[in-house]
Amino acid sequence: MNSQSTPDRRRHILDLDDWSAEELRTVLTIGTQMKDVLARPVKQVPTLRGKIVVNMFWEDSTRTRVSFELAAKALSANVLTVGAKDTSVKKGESLVDTxxxxxxxxxxxxxxxHPHSGAPYLVTQHFRGSVINAGDGRHAHPSQALLDLFTMHEQLGELADKKIVIVGDVLHSRVARSNLWALTTMGAKVTLCAPPTLIGPASYWKATWPNVTISHNLDHAAEGADVLMALRLQHERMEGGLLPSLREYTRRFGLNAARVALASPNVLVMHPGPMNEGVEITPDVATGPRSVIETQVTNGVAMRMAMLYQLAGVN
Amino acid sequence: MSPKQLMSEDEIRRALTRVAHEIVERNDGAGKVSLVGIHRRGVPLAQRLATIIGESENVTVPVGELDIGLYRDDLHSRGPAPLLGRTLLPAIDGRIVVLVDDVFYTGRTIRAALNELSDWGRPIAIQLAVLVDRGHRELPIRADFVGKNIPTALSERVNVVLNEVDQADDGVWIVQGA
Incomplete structure (x- = not known):
């Protein structure tokens, strides 16, 4: 979907489907330097001074929105955030008008x-600056995948042949899709684990990511895993009849201490947030010694700085 | 036109030895001096100067490295943003910081480095040591210590080769075509 396929001409960050391993490594390196900036006595650099970043959040979000705000501010940009509720969208203004x-x-x-997949692509056709996708429908969430990749790379080193298990509602998950692009490009072995109703047929995934493993059994999938990533279970999935009961989901697909014990001793427990503690992850695992969930949040600011910086030269 | 050599390995070594002694002489010893190399080739130069000063003065001179990428004034006209190097500074409050770079040209890199340093702390003084001064300043900035003054045309490029970065013998070359 992204027509700016070469790194030299990349003007927007909409998905990671056309990123090479080299580009991913570059943004990880820049992210490392950005993380250092956040540890300096003055946690701000003048890189984007005088530039204007507008966060348009047509869907609720705390960490992604705040993280992009902090990232833009750390680079000295002027940043403002608008939501659908506090704009003329209520009066019928279209996305393109806004x-x-x-x-x-x-x-x-x-x-x-934006709640609709593809909305950022539409925006690029009506905007002369750079567009960053902060999550569109069930399609892509590149900044989340980049901060996940950064966190894994920081803790585990090279990701080639590392076993990454993503468990939860992968069918409706933009986080899972963007992570699949980044992780498979870096050579990781990805397993998607969910009940059949939340994953669909294996052929659907293998058509795009031939090496992905599909599992309906977390006890098998967790064995020897280097990363266990739980996804948020949206409550509307219950109402949609995709799950018999939350309790059954938790019993079969929840991350708990017993399942973490099946994984590698150095396993990283991850979650993109916000968590339903007691549903897809138990509280003791969420805050336990293998959890890097808070690190993910910290790294999110650094990686979003890296994304804004990478687009600075073409903006 | 083929590249012309302006400094050999030996000349670079002698120039650095002289600059090291000038730094010590100017600052009444090296007790308060910290060296900060500017990425990339300023970093090994700062380390070499620290070694020379350390040997002659019997002190350990703190060495840091500085990447000015986030302080550039031309980021928005350069195309894709360049890769960033590491910035790792020793304590600079109350120190005499000597910035070290390979080629001194427009002065814009040094301007960025000065701004960046002032976000890190408040040194007693900041001085500038360069291996080569090729002229063509665009800002009112001068060097305190110069390895060699080399008059150049704007159409020429000065290439500094350092073993630590380039895995080749040290040398300074001038090439046609900026």
Whole structure:
């Protein structure tokens, strides 16, 4: 979908489907330097001084929105955040109208969170600056996947042949899809684990990611895993009849201490947040010694700085 | 036109030895001096100067490294953002910081380095040591210590080769075509 396929011409970050391993390594290196910036006496550099970043969040979010705000501020950009509720969207303004307005006000970057898959691609056709996808429908969430990749790389080193298990509602998950692109490009072995209703047929996944493993049994999947990543279980999945009961889901697919014990002794427990503690992950595992869930949040700011920086030269 | 050599390995070594002694002489010893190399080739130069000063003065001179990428004034006109190096500084409050770079040209790199240093702390003084001064300043900045002054045309490029970075014999070359 992204027409700017070469790194030299990349103007937007919409998905990781066309990123090479080399590009991923570059952004990881830049992320390391950005993380250092956040540990300096003055946690701010003048890199994007005078630039305007507009966060357009047409869907609720805490950490992604706050993280992009902090990232833009750490780079000295002017940042403002608008949501569908506090704009003329309520009066019927279309996404494209809002984009034109934001452009006329001088925005250099739009960071878009939108419930509809593909919305950021539409925005690129009406905006002269750079667009960063902060999550669109069930399609992509590149900044989450990059911060996940950074966290894994920071803790585990090279990811080739590492066993990464993503458990939960992968069928509806943009986090899972963007992670699949990044992780398979880096040579990791990814297992998706979920009940059949939340994963669909294996052929659907293998058509795009031939080496992915599909599992319906977390006890098998967790064996020897280097990463156990739980996804948020959205409550509407229950109402949609995709799950018999939350309790059954938790029993078969929840991350608990017994399942962490099946994994590698150095396993990383991850979750993109927000967590339903007691549903997809038990509280003791979420805050336990193998959990890097808080590190993911910290790294999120650094990686979003890296993303904004990478687009600076073309903006 | 083929590259012309302006400094050999020996000349670089002698120039650095002289600069090291000038730094000590100017600052009444090396007790307060910290060296900060600017990425990339300023970093090994700072380490070499620290070694020379350390041997002659019997002190350990703190060495840091600075990447000015986030402080550039031309980021938005350069195309894709360049890769960043590590910035790792010793304590600079109350120290005499000597910035070290390989080629001194427009002065814009040094301007960025000065801004970055002031976000890190408040040194007693900041001085500048360079291996080569090729002229063509665009800012009112001068070097305190110069290995060699080399008049150049704008169309020329000065290439510094250092063993630590380039895995080749040291040398300074001038090449046609900027």
């Amino acid at each position: 984009v034109r307005t934001v452009q006329a006000l001088g925005a250099d970057y739009i960071v878009l969170r």
